[in-house]
Amino acid sequence: MLTVNNIQKHYGGGTQALKNISLTIPDGIACGLVGPNGAGKSTLMKILASVIKDYKGEVHIGATTIDRKKKEQFGYIPQEICLEQTLSALDNLYFFGKLYGLKGKQLKTRASEVLADIGLSGRGNDKVITFSGGMKRRLNIGCALMHTPKIIIMDEPTIGIDPQSRRYIFQMIEQLKQKGCTIIYASHYMEEVEQLCDEVAFIDQGDIIENGSIEGLLQKNIFPSIFIKGINSLPENIRQFGTLENKDGGYLLATRTPLEAMEAVLNHCQRKNVQLEQLELVQPRLEDVFFSLTGSQLRD
Numbered sequence: 001m002l003t004v005n006n007i008q009k010h011y012g013g014g015t016q017a018l019k020n021i022s023l024t025i026p027d028g029i030a031c032g033l034v035g036p037n038g039a040g041k042s043t044l045m046k047i048l049a050s051v052i053k054d055y056k057g058e059v060h061i062g063a064t065t066i067d068r069k070k071k072e073q074f075g076y077i078p079q080e081i082c083l084e085q086t087l088s089a090l091d092n093l094y095f096f097g098k099l100y101g102l103k104g105k106q107l108k109t110r111a112s113e114v115l116a117d118i119g120l121s122g123r124g125n126d127k128v129i130t131f132s133g134g135m136k137r138r139l140n141i142g143c144a145l146m147h148t149p150k151i152i153i154m155d156e157p158t159i160g161i162d163p164q165s166r167r168y169i170f171q172m173i174e175q176l177k178q179k180g181c182t183i184i185y186a187s188h189y190m191e192e193v194e195q196l197c198d199e200v201a202f203i204d205q206g207d208i209i210e211n212g213s214i215e216g217l218l219q220k221n222i223f224p225s226i227f228i229k230g231i232n233s234l235p236e237n238i239r240q241f242g243t244l245e246n247k248d249g250g251y252l253l254a255t256r257t258p259l260e261a262m263e264a265v266l267n268h269c270q271r272k273n274v275q276l277e278q279l280e281l282v283q284p285r286l287e288d289v290f291f292s293l294t295g296s297q298l299r300d
C-alpha cells in the first residue's frame with residue numbers, strides 16, 4: 001500500500017504546486033492521475049519518485065516512510081524522453097541498470113528481458129537517434145524497469161506516439177499489473193485512464209478533488225443518459241424522468257431509470273405515430289465526472 005500524507009510543495013516565486021495532498025493506493029492496481037495543465041500531477045509524481053526532495057508531508061510504502069535519498073524504490077518514467085541518442089537501445093538499458101546496481105550477467109539478462117517486453121528485441125544494437133518517437137517512448141519506459149521496481153510511475157507516457165507503440169505500452173502495463181506491480185499513471189487522455197486504471201484521482205489546482213474506483217465515481221457522480229433524436233417536442237411524462245439538454249439536434253436526458261425512460265419514449269412515438277431517428281443509451285464517462293466536479297472539460 002502506498003500512502004501519501006499531507007504533501008505540500010511550494011516552488012520559488014510563491015507557486016504552491018500542491019496544497020495538501022493525501023492519497024492511498026492499494027498494491028497491484030493502476031491508479032490514474034488526471035487533471036488539467038499545471039494541476040500538480042508531475043510535481044506529485046516527482047515527489048513520489050524522490051526527484052523532488054524538498055516538500056512537506058510524508059510518503060509511506062506499507063509501514064515504511066520512503067527515504068528521499070533513494071530513487072530505486074520506484075520506477076519513474078518522466079514526461080520528457082531521457083535517453084542518450086547517440087548510444088544503442090541496449091547501451092541505454094545498461095546505463096540505467098548500472099545506476100540501480102545491476103552488473104555482469106544479471107545486467108545483460110535483464111536488459112534482454114526488458115528489450116523483449118518493450119517490443120524492441122530486434123533493435124537492441126541500433127542507435128536511439130534512428131528510432132521513431134514511439135520507440136523512444138517505449139525505451140524510456142524500459143530504462144525505468146531495469147531494476148524491476150514494484151511501484152511504477154508513468155507521467156503521460158503516450159504523448160505523441162503511434163498506435164503500435166500505444167498498444168505495446170498498454171500491454172506492458174497489463175503485464176506489470178499481472179506481476180503485482182502498482183502503476184501510477186498520469187494522462188490527459190481520459191479514455192486511456194478508463195481503459196487501463198482501476199482507480200483515479202482527479203487533481204485540480206494542487207488539490208485532489210475526488211478519488212476512488214472508476215466504477216464507483218461513475219455511479220456516484222452521474223447518471224446514464226439516453227439520446228433521443230427525431231421528436232420535435234418531448235411530452236411532460238418523458239421530461240419528468242430526469243434532466244434534459246439539447247444536443248446534436250436531439251435531446252440528452254440524464255436519468256436514473258434509462259430503460260423506463262426509453263420505454264416511455266417508444267410508447268409516445270407509437271401513440272403519435274412518430275418515426276424516431278435515434279434512441280440510444282449513453283453510458284457515463286470519466287470525462288463527465290470531471291466536468292460535473294469542476295465545471296470544465298479536462299482539455300479546455
Ligand SMILES: Nc1ncnc2c1ncn2[C@@H]1O[C@H](COP(=O)(O)OP(=O)(O)OP(=O)(O)O)[C@@H](O)[C@H]1O
Binds near residue numbers: 012015039
Ligand atoms: N520547477 C518549477 N519551478 C516553479 N514552478 C513550477 C516548477 N515546476 C512546476 N511548477 C508550477 O507548479 C504547478 C504544477 O505544475 P506541474 O508540472 O506539477 O503540473 P501538471 O499537472 O503536471 O501539468 P502538465 O499536465 O502541464 O504536465 C504549475 O503552476 C507549474 O507552473
